[in-house]
Amino acid sequence: MSSLDSAPAPELVALAEGYGIATQYHSFFGDLVQVPETTLRRILEAMGVATFTAEQVERERAELAARPWRELVPPSLVVRQGDSVSVPVTTREGRSPVLELVLEDGTRRPLPVPSDLPAQEQEVEGVPFRRVTLTLPGDLPLGWHTVEATETRTGESAPARAASCVLAVVPQRLEMPELRPDKGGRGWGLMTQLYSVRSRASWGIGDFADLADIADLTGTRGGDFVLVNPVHAGEVTGHIEPSPYLPASRRFVSPLYIRPEDIAEAAYLPSSQRALVEWAQESVAASNTDARHLDRDASWAAKRSALEVIFQAPRSARRQRSFEAFRAREGRVLEDFALWCAIQEHYEGPDGAAVPDGSAGPAELDDATSPLVSRLRSELASRVEFYSWIQWVADEQLERAQRAGLEAGMSLGVMHDLAVGVHPQGADAWSMRRFFAPGISVGAPPDMYNQQGQDWSQPPWRPEELRRSGYRPLREMVRALLRHAGALRIDHIIGFFRLWWIPQGLGAGAGTYVRYDHEAMIGVLLLEAQRAGAVVIGEDLGNVEPWVRDYLSSRGVLGTSVLWFEYEGDQPKPPEHYRKLLLATVNTHDLPPTAGYLADEHVDLRERLGLLTEPVEQVRAAADHERERILGILRERGLISAHPTEREIVEALHLHLVAAESVLLGVALVDAVGERRTQNQPGTFEEYPNWQVPLANSSEEAVLVEDLAGVSRFESLTSVIDGALRAQAAERA
Structure with a gap:
C-alpha cells in the first residue's frame, strides 16, 4: 500500500468532514471508497487549514468549533421568503448586542434583542461567550439586506465590536414566465x-x-x-x-x-479611418464560407485593430455618459478584469510574444494586490479604459440581440x-x-467511460x-x-x-467530493x-x-x-x-x-x-x-x-x-x-x-x-x- 493509499487518522477525518470534505464515497461501480490521507490533507491545505502535525490537526479542530462563537453575527444568511428568519447573536460576557436591519432600499428597522431570550454559553480560550437567537419579522421583502450589529458594554459609549450580516431573502421557488x-x-x-x-x-x-x-x-x-x-x-x-x-x-x-x-x-468615422475598419473585415471575410475550420486568433486580430480605431473616435456627450455609467455600475470588478487584459497585453504583446521587461517578476504579477500591479493600474490606465469600453460595447450588442428576439415574439x-x-x-x-x-482542480471521478476520471483544469x-x-x-x-x-x-x-x-499531481482518481x-x-x-x-x-x-x-x-x-x-x-x-x-x-x-x-x-x-x-x-x-x-x-x-x-x-x-x-x-x-x-x-x-x-x-x-x-x-x-x-x-x- 502506498502512502497515498494510507487510511487517515480519525482526528483528520473529523476535521475534513467539518469542512464539508467527503472522507468516503460510493464509486460509479458501487464500491465504498475510503479517501486517502494525502488527498484530505492537500484539500484542507487549499482551504487554509494546516494539518502537517497531529497538534495542528487538533488546533484546527478547536478553531473550527470556536469560530461560530467568535462571530457577533454570521457573515451571511440566505433564507426563503416567508420562512422564519433566525439570526444567532453572540456576545462576550458583560456586553450587549445592538442590532439594526437595513433593507435593500435603505430603510432601517431597529431590531430589539429581548433580555429574556434563551441563551447558550460557551468559553473559548478562557473568554466566556453568550449566544441568543433573534427571530426577524416574517414580512421581509425579497432582496439583499444587511443586519448591522454592535457589541456594547454597559456604561461605555463606544462599541466594543461591530459586524454585519448579508441577509438574502430569496424566492421559495422560481415560477415559469408565461410562454405562448x-x-x-x-x-x-x-x-x-x-x-x-x-x-x-x-x-x-x-x-x-x-x-x-x-x-x-x-x-x-x-x-x-x-x-x-x-x-x-x-x-x-x-x-x-x-x-x-x-x-x-x-x-x-x-x-x-x-x-x-x-x-x-x-x-x-472619417473615410480614412472607416477604410481601416473595412480592410480589417476584408482580411477575414473570405473565411466566412470556409466550412473546414474556425480561426479565432485571426478573427480577434482583425477585430482588435478595428476596435482600436473606433475607440479613438469621439463620443457624443450622451454616449460618454452612458459609458461612464457602465463603468461606475460595474465598479472595481470591471476595472480588475480590464487591468488583467492590459497586463497580459503589456507583457506578452498583442500576439502573445513575450515582451522583455526586467522590472517585473512573475511572482509579483500573479498577485493582484502587489505594488507592481498597483503601479501598472496607473501606468496602463488608457488600456484599462479600452478594455472597459470593449465590455460596454459588448453589453450594448447583447442587449440588441435580446431585444430582437423579444420583438420577434419570443417569450424568453x-x-x-x-x-x-x-x-x-x-x-x-x-x-x-x-x-x-x-493547487486544486475540479473534474469527475472514474466511471465506465473515463476509467481514470476527468480533470477539467479549473x-x-x-x-x-x-x-x-x-x-x-x-x-x-x-x-x-x-x-x-x-x-x-x-x-x-x-x-x-x-x-x-x-489535488494537483495526484490524478483525477485520487480526488474526493467537497460539499457546498x-x-x-x-x-x-x-x-x-x-x-x-x-x-x-x-x-x-x-x-x-x-x-x-x-x-x-x-x-x-x-x-x-x-x-x-x-x-x-x-x-x-x-x-x-x-x-x-x-x-x-x-x-x-x-x-x-x-x-x-x-x-x-x-x-x-x-x-x-x-x-x-x-x-x-x-x-x-x-x-x-x-x-x-x-x-x-x-x-x-x-x-x-x-x-x-x-x-x-x-x-x-x-x-x-x-x-x-x-x-x-x-x-x-x-x-x-x-x-x-x-x-x-x-x-x-x-x-x-x-x-x-x-x-x-x-x-x-x-x-x-x-x-x-x-x-x-x-x-x-x-x-x-x-x-x-x-x-x-x-x-x-
Whole structure:
C-alpha cells in the first residue's frame, strides 16, 4: 500500500468532514471508497487549514468549533421568503448586542434583542461567550439586506465590536414566465454554438449581430429562445482557448462576439479611418464560407485593430455618459478584469510574444494586490479604459440581440450557458484569488467511460469564502449573465451541491467530493433569476442523485434530458414519462449531430482517434442496436415510414419529444441543416478540433445566417415542431 493509499487518522477525518470534505464515497461501480490521507490533507491545505502535525490537526479542530462563537453575527444568511428568519447573536460576557436591519432600499428597522431570550454559553480560550437567537419579522421583502450589529458594554459609549450580516431573502421557488398560450404553456427554441454560425458580414466567426438575426428568425418561426454556448471572456493576447467551457472570466463576455461596424461611433468615422475598419473585415471575410475550420486568433486580430480605431473616435456627450455609467455600475470588478487584459497585453504583446521587461517578476504579477500591479493600474490606465469600453460595447450588442428576439415574439429570448469554472491563469482566478482553492482542480471521478476520471483544469470556489462574502461572486456573475437574457442553462449544476476536488499531481482518481451550501447557492441563483424574469435550467445529466433532481424541481429549476440517454431499465423511456420541468432535446454538443449519430459517426470518430476501449465491431453493434430500437419505437408510433429518409428520422425524433409534458424543447441548429460533424469529442485535446467546426450542411458546405430561412430542412423541422406543439395544445384545450 502506498502512502497515498494510507487510511487517515480519525482526528483528520473529523476535521475534513467539518469542512464539508467527503472522507468516503460510493464509486460509479458501487464500491465504498475510503479517501486517502494525502488527498484530505492537500484539500484542507487549499482551504487554509494546516494539518502537517497531529497538534495542528487538533488546533484546527478547536478553531473550527470556536469560530461560530467568535462571530457577533454570521457573515451571511440566505433564507426563503416567508420562512422564519433566525439570526444567532453572540456576545462576550458583560456586553450587549445592538442590532439594526437595513433593507435593500435603505430603510432601517431597529431590531430589539429581548433580555429574556434563551441563551447558550460557551468559553473559548478562557473568554466566556453568550449566544441568543433573534427571530426577524416574517414580512421581509425579497432582496439583499444587511443586519448591522454592535457589541456594547454597559456604561461605555463606544462599541466594543461591530459586524454585519448579508441577509438574502430569496424566492421559495422560481415560477415559469408565461410562454405562448397557443402552445399550451410550452415552448421550443434553437440551440447553437454561436461562434460557428457566420453571416456574410461576420469576421470569420459568429457574433452578437448574427445572434440578433438568429433570434429574430427563430422568433418569427414561433420559437421562444436561442440557447448559445458560453460567451464568457477569454484571452485577449496570444492563442485564444477554443473551449467556451474554459474561460478567463465568467463575469464578462468575449470581445470576439462584437460586430465592430455596429458600434455607433463607427458610422461617423472619417473615410480614412472607416477604410481601416473595412480592410480589417476584408482580411477575414473570405473565411466566412470556409466550412473546414474556425480561426479565432485571426478573427480577434482583425477585430482588435478595428476596435482600436473606433475607440479613438469621439463620443457624443450622451454616449460618454452612458459609458461612464457602465463603468461606475460595474465598479472595481470591471476595472480588475480590464487591468488583467492590459497586463497580459503589456507583457506578452498583442500576439502573445513575450515582451522583455526586467522590472517585473512573475511572482509579483500573479498577485493582484502587489505594488507592481498597483503601479501598472496607473501606468496602463488608457488600456484599462479600452478594455472597459470593449465590455460596454459588448453589453450594448447583447442587449440588441435580446431585444430582437423579444420583438420577434419570443417569450424568453437569449438563453445563456454558464460554464462550470474558469481557467486557472485567467482573469477571475487572478482578481478574485481568495475565492479559489490553490493547487486544486475540479473534474469527475472514474466511471465506465473515463476509467481514470476527468480533470477539467479549473480551480474550485472555496465554500467558506463564498459564505464570508455573502456569495458576492455568484450574485454578480448571475446578475450579469441575465442582464440581457431570458434564461440561463447551468452546466453541471451538481456543482452547486458538490464538486470533485483533485489535488494537483495526484490524478483525477485520487480526488474526493467537497460539499457546498446548495440551499444558499440555489437561493442566490433564484433571487437574481426572479428579478430578471428568467428561467433557470440545470444540466443534471449523469451521476446525479434523485433527491437533487427532486430538490431542483421543488425550487422551480428545470432539468435536462437528452433522448439518447433517457432509459427506464434497459428500455428507452417513453416521452410521456419525462419530467414536466425540463428542457428536452434529441442530442447535446458532446454528441455528433443527429444525422451523424444515425450514421454511427460517433463510433467512426472514436475509432479513428483511438478512443475505443472495446473492439470496434462490438461498439458498432451496440450503436446499431440502440438506433434500431429507437427506430422501432418511432415506427410503432407512426412517426416514420417503413424506409425513412434521414430527414424524416430527424423530424420524427423531435416529434417524439413533443409527446412529453416537458415545458421546453430544444432543437439543435446542426440538426436543422443536416450537419454531421461533432463540435466536441470528449476525451480529446489536440486529437480533434474541438469547438472549431463551422456550421455546414450534409455536403460540408458552410451555412450562413442569411441563408437559413431558405434551407428546406430548417424550414421543415421548425415548422413541424411548432405545428405539433400548437396541434397538441389545441387538442388538449
